[in-house]
Amino acid sequence: MQVLGFNEFSILERLDLSCNNLSTLEGLKSCVNLKWLSVVENKLQSLKGVESLSKLTVLNAGRNILTSMDEVKSLTSLRALMLNDNDISSICRLDRLSFLNTLVLSRNPIQDIGKSLAKGKSIAKLSLSNCQLQTIGLSLISCVDLKELRLAHNRITLLHVELAHNAKLQILDLGNNMIRKWSSIKVISNLHDLKNLNLQGNPIVEKSNLAVKVHRKLPSIRIFNGHPIESTIADPNLSKETILQNPDKEAGSKEEKSKRKKSKKNEKLETEVIDDRDSSFVDIIVSKNHEEPEESEKKISHRGDLEVKKDSGLVAVLQKQKKAKRKHEVKGSATLLVEKEEIGMGGPSLWDS
Numbered sequence: 001m002q003v004l005g006f007n008e009f010s011i012l013e014r015l016d017l018s019c020n021n022l023s024t025l026e027g028l029k030s031c032v033n034l035k036w037l038s039v040v041e042n043k044l045q046s047l048k049g050v051e052s053l054s055k056l057t058v059l060n061a062g063r064n065i066l067t068s069m070d071e072v073k074s075l076t077s078l079r080a081l082m083l084n085d086n087d088i089s090s091i092c093r094l095d096r097l098s099f100l101n102t103l104v105l106s107r108n109p110i111q112d113i114g115k116s117l118a119k120g121k122s123i124a125k126l127s128l129s130n131c132q133l134q135t136i137g138l139s140l141i142s143c144v145d146l147k148e149l150r151l152a153h154n155r156i157t158l159l160h161v162e163l164a165h166n167a168k169l170q171i172l173d174l175g176n177n178m179i180r181k182w183s184s185i186k187v188i189s190n191l192h193d194l195k196n197l198n199l200q201g202n203p204i205v206e207k208s209n210l211a212v213k214v215h216r217k218l219p220s221i222r223i224f225n226g227h228p229i230e231s232t233i234a235d236p237n238l239s240k241e242t243i244l245q246n247p248d249k250e251a252g253s254k255e256e257k258s259k260r261k262k263s264k265k266n267e268k269l270e271t272e273v274i275d276d277r278d279s280s281f282v283d284i285i286v287s288k289n290h291e292e293p294e295e296s297e298k299k300i301s302h303r304g305d306l307e308v309k310k311d312s313g314l315v316a317v318l319q320k321q322k323k324a325k326r327k328h329e330v331k332g333s334a335t336l337l338v339e340k341e342e343i344g345m346g347g348p349s350l351w352d353s
Contacts (some may be wrong), residue, residue, distance in 0.1 A: 017042070025049035035077075039064070047071035062086070062104070072097070083108070084127070091116035098122060106130050106150070113139035121145060129153050129173070141165045152176050152198070158184035169194055176201030182213060189217040196223040211236060 014036040015028075022042040026049035028034070036058045037050070044064040050056065051074050058080045059072065066086040072078065073092055080102040088108040093116055094100060102125040103117075110131040117123065117139060125148040126140075133154040140146065146166045152175040159174075169191045179185055179202040188194065197214065199205055205225065211232040214224055224232050 028053065050075065057099075068092070090114070093118070095119045101125065103127070113137075115139070118142055124148065126150070136160060136163065138162050144168070147171065147193075149173070152201075159187050161187050163187045164190040167191065167193065171196040173198045174202065175199065178202065179204045182207075182210075186217075191218070192220055194218055194220055197221055198225055200225045208236065 010030055011033050012031050013033055015031065015034060016038045018038050018040040020042055022039060022044060025039065025044065025047060028037075028049050029052050032052060033055055034053050035055050037053070037056060038058075038060040040060055041063040044061060044066055047061060047066065047069065048071055050059065051071050053075065055077055056075050057077050059075065059078060060080075060082040062082050062084040064086055066083060066088055068090075069083055069088055070092045072081060073094065073096060076096050077099060078097050079099050081097075081100060082102075082104040084104050084106040086108050088105065089110060091105065091110060091113060094103075095118065098119070099122055100120065101122055103120075103123055104125075104127045106127045107130040110128065111133065113128070113133070113136065117126075120140075120143045122145060123143045124145050126143070126146060127148075127150040129150045130153040133151065133156060135156065135158070136151070137160055140149075141162050143166060145168060147168050148171040149166070149169060150171075150173040152173045154177050156174065156177040157179060164187055167190070170193050172188065172191070172194060173196075174185070175198045179199065181204060185204075188197070197218070199210075204210065211224055211229060214221055215229050215233060221229050223229065
């Protein structure tokens with residue numbers, strides 16, 4: 001399906017074309033004033049058609065079949081780029097995107113970051129979870145404002161000393177990699193602002209007193225492996241996934257059953273949030289007061305107001321939801337990891353607009 005009928009909409013600034021079976025975006029060339037565009041979950045093999053959208057600040061093209069991202073190189077106003085769940089194997093040079101703050105490329109067959117972020121000084125959030133990375137090397141040395149880095153579910157065995165240049169890091173997710181010993185990641189001792197560290201799913205978590213060592217090396221850590229650091233020190237098993245992987249074992253008491261139920265729920269939340277926070281930067285777009293949709297509400301509204309579609313990475317303005325659990329205010333990075341409901345959740349994403 002093609003995008004048709006937009007020739008008369010040159011003043012259009014926001015457009016949601018999610019879930020429309022689109023195969024091309026070339027019909028958008030005349031929408032020169034677009035600032036926000038979502039084309040999540042279509043059948044796009046290319047982003048051809050967006051090159052002329054010079055005012056675009058947010059582009060979400062997650063869940064398509066893209067093999068390249070070259071078309072975004074000319075989008076010099078871009079601040080947030082989400083291309084998760086595609087078939088992109090290499091990251092193009094983003095030198096001209098000097099305002100880019102958030103880059104999400106999770107679940108793409110990317111093996112190397114290369115020099116794509118050689119001028120990525122403004123990037124605060126980077127997600128490359130579920131790719132095929134084996135090393136980071138010098139690729140992030142220029143990302144001096146990086147605060148949130150998600151590299152879960154890759155093949156990383158060590159962190160090079162150059163990571164020390166990312167001194168502002170507050171959230172580092174290395175879950176489910178191949179890290180075996182502390183000496184392989186000792187560079188994180190230099191990350192004095194780090195508040196949330198995840199090493200779950202790595203061989204290193206089997207080491208005794210790991211939480212104690214982390215706390216000693218990094219006094220700033222508040223959350224380790226999805227739990228408050230003090231709790232993990234008191235009970236080292238909290239940081240090991242194995243305690244959450246035997247749901248059929250009979251509990252010895254009602255209290256133990258209740259604990260197991262809560263643990264399973266927390267495990268699900270941690271897996272979804274720590275390893276998959278592609279839509280967590282809604283701070284940049286969401287209105288200040290809105291209602292949070294329940295998990296069952298996954299449809300895109302046809303009334304003109306937009307909703308967040310779970311796992312799609314869609315950034316949206318929520319005007320009204322029929323079902324809501326509670327109202328809350330969007331918070332910036334100043335409130336990082338201070339609320340109880342965020343404990344074990346990997347922390348909120350960072351967006352300093």
